[in-house]
Amino acid sequence: MTPLLEARELVRRYSMRRGMLGRPVEVRAVNGVTLRLEAGRTLGLVGESGCGKSTTGRMVLGLEAPDEGDVQFEGAPMPPPGSLPWRRQRARMQMVYQDPLGALDRRLPIGVQVAEPLQIHGLPADATRVHALLRQVGLRPDQAERYPHELSGGQRQRAVLARALATDPVLLVCDEPISALDVSIQAQVMNLLVELQQQRGIALLFISHDLRAVRQMSHRVAVMYLGRIVEEGEPDAVLHDPAHPYAQALVSAIPDPTRRGNRIVLQGDPPNPAARPSGCAFHPRCPLAVSLCARQAPALKPRPGDGRLVACHVAQGEAAPMRKAA
Amino acid sequence: MLRFLGTRLARALLTLVLVVTFAFVVLRLSGDPALLIMSADAPPEAIAAFRRAWGLDDPLWVQYLRYFGAILHGDLGQSMRDGRGAIELVAERVPATLALTLPALLIKIGLGIPAGVYAALHRNSWIDRGVMFLAVAGFTVPSFVLGLLLVLLFAVQLGWLPSGGQESWRHAVLPVITLGMGGAAVLARFTRSAMLEVLGQPYMRTALAKGVPWHVAVRRHALPNAAIPTVTIVGFMVGSLLAGAVVVESVFSWPGVGRLLVVAVSNRDLAVVQCILLLVAATMVTANLVVDLLYGVLDPRLRISAGRT
Amino acid sequence: MAGAALVEIRDLAVAFDRTPALRGVSLSIGKGESLGLVGESGCGKSVTWLAALGLLPGKARVTGSVRLAGQEILHAPPATLDRVRGGRVAMIFQDPASSLNPVHRIGRQVTEALQLHRGLSGAAAREEARRLLDQVGMPDARRRLDAYPHELSGGQNQRVMIAIALAGQPELLVADEPTTALDVTIQAQILTLLAEIRRDTGMALVLISHDLGVIAETCERVCVMYAGRIVEETRTERLFAAPSHPYAQGLMAALPPIHGPRRPLAAIPGSVPEPWAMPPGCAFAPRCPRHVAACDAAPPPLVAVTPGHCAACIRPGAVSARAPLSPELLPA
Numbered sequence: 001m002t003p004l005l006e007a008r009e010l011v012r013r014y015s016m017r018r019g020m021l022g023r024p025v026e027v028r029a030v031n032g033v034t035l036r037l038e039a040g041r042t043l044g045l046v047g048e049s050g051c052g053k054s055t056t057g058r059m060v061l062g063l064e065a066p067d068e069g070d071v072q073f074e075g076a077p078m079p080p081p082g083s084l085p086w087r088r089q090r091a092r093m094q095m096v097y098q099d100p101l102g103a104l105d106r107r108l109p110i111g112v113q114v115a116e117p118l119q120i121h122g123l124p125a126d127a128t129r130v131h132a133l134l135r136q137v138g139l140r141p142d143q144a145e146r147y148p149h150e151l152s153g154g155q156r157q158r159a160v161l162a163r164a165l166a167t168d169p170v171l172l173v174c175d176e177p178i179s180a181l182d183v184s185i186q187a188q189v190m191n192l193l194v195e196l197q198q199q200r201g202i203a204l205l206f207i208s209h210d211l212r213a214v215r216q217m218s219h220r221v222a223v224m225y226l227g228r229i230v231e232e233g234e235p236d237a238v239l240h241d242p243a244h245p246y247a248q249a250l251v252s253a254i255p256d257p258t259r260r261g262n263r264i265v266l267q268g269d270p271p272n273p274a275a276r277p278s279g280c281a282f283h284p285r286c287p288l289a290v291s292l293c294a295r296q297a298p299a300l301k302p303r304p305g306d307g308r309l310v311a312c313h314v315a316q317g318e319a320a321p322m323r324k325a326a
Numbered sequence: 327m328l329r330f331l332g333t334r335l336a337r338a339l340l341t342l343v344l345v346v347t348f349a350f351v352v353l354r355l356s357g358d359p360a361l362l363i364m365s366a367d368a369p370p371e372a373i374a375a376f377r378r379a380w381g382l383d384d385p386l387w388v389q390y391l392r393y394f395g396a397i398l399h400g401d402l403g404q405s406m407r408d409g410r411g412a413i414e415l416v417a418e419r420v421p422a423t424l425a426l427t428l429p430a431l432l433i434k435i436g437l438g439i440p441a442g443v444y445a446a447l448h449r450n451s452w453i454d455r456g457v458m459f460l461a462v463a464g465f466t467v468p469s470f471v472l473g474l475l476l477v478l479l480f481a482v483q484l485g486w487l488p489s490g491g492q493e494s495w496r497h498a499v500l501p502v503i504t505l506g507m508g509g510a511a512v513l514a515r516f517t518r519s520a521m522l523e524v525l526g527q528p529y530m531r532t533a534l535a536k537g538v539p540w541h542v543a544v545r546r547h548a549l550p551n552a553a554i555p556t557v558t559i560v561g562f563m564v565g566s567l568l569a570g571a572v573v574v575e576s577v578f579s580w581p582g583v584g585r586l587l588v589v590a591v592s593n594r595d596l597a598v599v600q601c602i603l604l605l606v607a608a609t610m611v612t613a614n615l616v617v618d619l620l621y622g623v624l625d626p627r628l629r630i631s632a633g634r635t
Numbered sequence: 636m637a638g639a640a641l642v643e644i645r646d647l648a649v650a651f652d653r654t655p656a657l658r659g660v661s662l663s664i665g666k667g668e669s670l671g672l673v674g675e676s677g678c679g680k681s682v683t684w685l686a687a688l689g690l691l692p693g694k695a696r697v698t699g700s701v702r703l704a705g706q707e708i709l710h711a712p713p714a715t716l717d718r719v720r721g722g723r724v725a726m727i728f729q730d731p732a733s734s735l736n737p738v739h740r741i742g743r744q745v746t747e748a749l750q751l752h753r754g755l756s757g758a759a760a761r762e763e764a765r766r767l768l769d770q771v772g773m774p775d776a777r778r779r780l781d782a783y784p785h786e787l788s789g790g791q792n793q794r795v796m797i798a799i800a801l802a803g804q805p806e807l808l809v810a811d812e813p814t815t816a817l818d819v820t821i822q823a824q825i826l827t828l829l830a831e832i833r834r835d836t837g838m839a840l841v842l843i844s845h846d847l848g849v850i851a852e853t854c855e856r857v858c859v860m861y862a863g864r865i866v867e868e869t870r871t872e873r874l875f876a877a878p879s880h881p882y883a884q885g886l887m888a889a890l891p892p893i894h895g896p897r898r899p900l901a902a903i904p905g906s907v908p909e910p911w912a913m914p915p916g917c918a919f920a921p922r923c924p925r926h927v928a929a930c931d932a933a934p935p936p937l938v939a940v941t942p943g944h945c946a947a948c949i950r951p952g953a954v955s956a957r958a959p960l961s962p963e964l965l966p967a
Contacts, residue, residue: 048818152906182675183845187889187902194899209819216891216900239893253823254893255848265827266820268774269788528728529736534690535728536748536799537721540713546747550738626783627737 002075003036004203005060005171010034011068012055016274027273029055031227032069034300039170040197042204044218044235046211046250048270052227053207057173060205061093062086073171091121094164098176100156104148110134110159111144117166133162138192154185161192165200173205178213190216211254215239223247226271226281229300232309243303243310246282280313288314288321334618338611345607346397349600350390353591380406393600402604403597405590412597416583416605422492423582426501426574427567433506434513434563439556441510442517446525447544457514464511473504473577490579501578505571509563516559520552527551554624557617565613569606640702641666641806641839642687642724647699647709649679649686654910657682658863659699661937664807669833669840671850671871673886674860675907680843683860684809688724689716722752725800729812731792735784741768741795742780745802752803767798772828790821797828807839808832814849826853847886851875859883862907862918865937869944879946882919917948925950 012030030052037043045053058064060071062078071078073093079085097103105113111130118125131141137158148156157177164172174193178186190213197204206217214221215235222232223244231244242248252264268285271277277284283293292313300311313319360376377383381392396403402412445457480500481489488497524530525548533543563570572584579585583602590598622628640663649657657679664670672680685691687701687709701709708719720726728734735744745764749755755763761780768776771794784792793813800808810829814822830853833840842853850857850871857874859867859882867880878884888901905922914920916931923930929949937947 048820154906182907183847183886184675184889184903185906187891187900188904190891191899191902211819212891212893215893216897249820249823253819255822255826255846255852256893263823263827265823269790270818270821528730528734531685531690532728532734532796532799533736533747535688535720535726537717537719537751537803538747539717547736547739551736554738625738626740627785 004039004074005035005037005205006072007033007035007056007060007069008072009069010056010059010066010071012052012059012064013067025274028227028276029273030059030066031276033224033227033229034069035060035222035229035232037171037203037205039203040201041219042197042206042217044214044221045205045207045224046209046214046221047224048209048250050226050270050273051224052273053224054175056224057095057175057205057207061095061173062090063095088121091117091167092169093171093173094167094169096157096160096164096172096174096177098180100153100160100180101148103160104156106148109145109147110139110151110162114144114159114163114166117163121167123167129166133166134159136165136196137162138188152185153181154188157181157185157189158192161189161196165196168200169202171203171205173207175207176209177206179208179210186213193217211239211251223250226273226276228281228311229309230282230311232300237306237308243308243315244282244312245286245288245314280311290314290319290321292319334615338615341611342604342607345603346394346600347390349603350393350596353594353596353599354386354389397604402601405595405598407593407595407598412601415598416586416601419581419583419586420568422580423568423571423575423584425498426505426571426580426582429498429502430505430509430571431563431567433502434509435560437506438510438513439517442514443521443549443552445514446518446521449522454518458518461511461514461518464507465515467508468573469504469508470573470577472507473501473574476500476504477577490577492579492581497578497580501571501574501580504574504577513556513559513563517552517556520555521548524548524551550624554621557620557624561613561617561620564616565610566606568609569602639665641668641704643700643702644683644687645700645702647683647686647697647701649682649691650696651694653696655863655913656695656910657686658913658934660860660863660865662858662865662868664839664841666806667833667837667839668856669842669854671854671857672841672843672860673845673847673850673857675845677862677907677910678860679863680860681811684726684811684841684843688720688726688809690720690726717751721748721800721805722803723805724807724809725803725805726809726811727793727796727800727813730816731789731796732784732816734796735792737784739783740780741782741784741787745780745795745799748799748802764798764802767801768795770801770832771795771798772824773798788821789817790824793817793821793825794828797825797832801832801836804836805838807841809841809843811843812845813842815845822849829853847890859886862913863910864918864934864947866919866947867945868937873944877944879940879944879951880919880948881923881925883946885922885924 010030010033011028014027014029015024016027033052033056035043045056047053055064059066062071062081065081073089079089104110111134114130114133115125118129130144134141134144139155139158139162143151143155148159151159177193178189181189193204194217196202204217206214208214218235220232221235221238222229223238223246224230225246231238231242231247238247239251242251249264249266264287266285271281279295280286280289280293280298283289286293290313296313298311298313298316300309301316302308303310303316310316314321360373360382381389393403404410405412405415441457445454448454477489477500480487487499491497530543530547533547534540538546568583571582572587574580575582575584576588587599587602590602643663645661647657647660648655660679660683662670672683674680682691686695686697691697697709699709700707703719703723708716742761742764745767746755746760749760749763764780765776768779773779773791773794779787784795787795813829814825817825826849829840832838840853842850844850854871857869857871858865859874859880861882867874867878867883874883875887878887882903885901885903889903891900903922908914908918908921914931916933917923917935920926920930927950935947935949937945939945940951
């Protein structure tokens with residue numbers, strides 16, 4: 001079966017200046033990401049700031065062109081940005097951002113903003129259609145007249161969702177859709193996303209740093225570190241028995257009232273994409289790193305035994321772990 | 327650092343070239359110097375001789391190149407009016423202008439910055455409102471209006487001070503006040519908003535949470551940060567030390583660079599106009615350069631980070 | 636406990652331009668204790684401590700009482716407050732990068748506190764600052780004394796903030812969302828550091844957070860706040876085992892579980908009332924599954940449900956069917 005979305009070996013480079021006068025440095029925000037997503041399913045993409053998860057999301061949508069690699073949507077390559085087929089395809093894939101207030105136009109009532117994509121793509125944009133969309137995301141039709149600042153954070157994110165759903169997309173890329181919301185509202189939005197997926201068969205690329213949310217939402221989970229996927233698998237497999245040392249540290253960092261004192265605390269800071277370490281990018285912080293890790297970047301491949309996708313020499317049994325004194 | 331200085335200097339030079347070119351074009355397009363300097367009913371031979379003497383016969387681009395080449399040699403030409411060197415003419419006016427603008431700059435800084443800081447620290451108090459009312463009044467009233475009002479009050483009505491001329495220090499009082507008040511108003515408003523911005527920053531709360539007394543926190547944590555945007559305005563004021571007094575010098579008949587400029591423009595005395603413009607542009611550009619360097623001193627974020635890990 | 640209280644807050648209320656932000660909060664912290672304040676944005680958890688330490692802007696109207704070891708510090712003269720702040724009670728904040736002064740070197744920002752509270756200056760202050768940076772796990776501390784905040788990462792800046800807080804050898808550290816702006820793995824570092832410092836120095840800790848998990852791992856006792864009031868207060872493991880207030884129950888049920896079957900989350904319907912449109916009775920009533928008419932009469936007082944466990948609810952108690960507890964939140 002052809003997956004809805006397939007991205008192969010995506011690479012995205014930026015050039016960045018250090019300070020006002022520094023020389024430009026090449027930064028690889030995404031460094032060889034391959035992922036596939038079936039219709040009606042959810043792929044969770046987790047990682048810390050600067051790991052390239054948002055850039056991956058934008059490339060998948062065609063909002064940003066990859067420097068290397070390609071994206072296939074419904075079995076066909078992405079049409080060139082700006083072309084008519086590209087615009088038609090854009091209606092079938094939508095994005096939901098972290099900050100709903102920033103994603104909405106403060107000067108327009110939300111009803112107008114929900115109708116906008118309908119007009120752009122030549123669909124009927126009457127009040128009935130707009131009200132139906134609002135009801136679908138749990139807003140009242142009379143709230144179409146409200147301006148973004150008159151709504152609560154959760155209601156705004158619902159309005160953003162209504163606008164994204166207007167063109168009946170088959171793919172939603174959600175970039176940290178709940179992290180700006182309060183806990184009780186986060187649950188509302190997650191429930192809504194799952195409901196919408198079940199009703200309409202939408203596929204979700206759910207980008208988040210929150211492992212609990214990712215487990216709640218996803219059929220598969222991919223963990224990213226410094227522009228690469230380091231582990232991928234079923235949510236419970238990855239989150240209950242992570243194979244990659246970074247995934248292990250991430251899972252053990254989830255605040256959990258029942259754990260007592262067996263947390264893996266990673267040393268050092270989140271890595272700087274402008275100064276990528278040699279070999280496995282995680283090796284300077286890795287409690288298991290051996291000399292091979294500094295020389296050679298491990299490939300993401302099935303682990304012998306259970307077939308878990310993991311990019312780690314030690315987890316693959318290619319090198320014996322060396323426990324450093326913590 | 328050298329690269330930074332290099333690009334800045336190159337940009338500054340380009341600005342000067344553009345200023346010179348602009349002045350040349352505008353002045354040549356707006357009237358014939360020969361007709362203006364000689365009277366219109368002068369004999370045609372005299373006008374032709376004048377033209378030949380000053381090279382006004384040549385095509386415009388030849389005149390431009392010649393003029394430009396001369397500037398590169400440090401020769402800014404002679405006044406068409408009395409034949410003296412333009413530089414000499416302008417230079418003898420500079421002290422008079424500085425005699426107004428330097429004290430005025432002191433008033434601007436000495437009055438504007440403290441007033442702005444004080445208003446910010448007592449936000450919404452009646453003092454704040456009063457300072458802001460004066461500030462708005464100060465920069466909405468044009469300087470010639472303010473100058474004339476001061477003349478009416480202190481020279482005509484009260485007779486305390488002379489209304490124009492340059493005989494004694496008393497003649498300078500009214501023009502200095504006129505110049506200083508407008509600038510102080512601008513600076514007060516700007517300093518106030520810079521201070522308010524800084525006072526709302528989380529690091530001010532940190533300083534207080536540390537136990538730093540309020541007045542120390544203001545001096546040590548707020549003022550250095552508020553200085554960063556304020557320096558821009560002060561730099562602009564320093565840059566306009568020579569050119570900022572054109573109107574006031576005219577109102578008070580003060581024989582400075584500004585008045586020389588007005589006279590030279592109306593006479594199409596090209597060399598003098600260009601010399602003044604070049605001088606003004608050079609001060610402006612230098613002041614900007616100094617401001618840029620000062621930013622680096624005041625704001626470590628703009629320095630080249632040596633040891634970022 | 637009241638006798639040994641280090642800080643005792645009574646009926647603390649705050650209003651901005653007549654809009655109430657804090658509507659009567661009473662709590663106490665014993666010496667060396669760790670207390671968590673949990674709640675959603677705008678519930679008043681940060682305002683409580685900013686008000687207690689006199690750090691709110693002038694337009695805030697603050698009433699009530701805050702006693703530090705028996706001495707009233709609310710509206711105390713500035714000189715008294717300056718000795719308390721950073722001396723006996725230190726505070727760190729959410730966004731470490733903007734909480735440090737961008738134009739001063741790290742070392743100077745630490746020695747400033749040393750000078751104020753321990754009279755150290757010159758080389759002695761610098762040496763002590765280096766020791767503090769070492770203590771908070773700053774790599775290469777001596778060199779970092781001369782760094783500016785923008786040259787450090789978020790996690791390192793938060794370590795600097797903690798070093799500044801420790802400079803006055805405080806009896807209480809108030810940490811206001813200290814890890815919210817940081818990445819997950821860095822959050823783990825900072826929480827571990829705070830726990831270590833508390834173990835080594837015996838200082839009391841108030842941890843303000845929206846994250847129940849963070850509170851649960853760090854604090855012995857917890858206050859759940861909602862719309863400017865404390866709605867539940869108890870020992871942390873008790874809260875996770877048997878939450879009493881429907882809001883606390885809802886908060887826990889809304890948290891996606893990390894173990895066990897996945898099912899729709901028990902989201903709390905609606906949203907927090909706006910401060911200028913508070914319901915006359917219980918502020919949670921419009922969203923409450925156990926709401927009855929009596930809830931709208933007056934705000935319910937915080938009363939004991941069992942010894943050491945208080946809730947502000949006229950129908951406290953059993954976990955409601957709407958809000959099942961996530962199994963992994965129960966103690967093993």
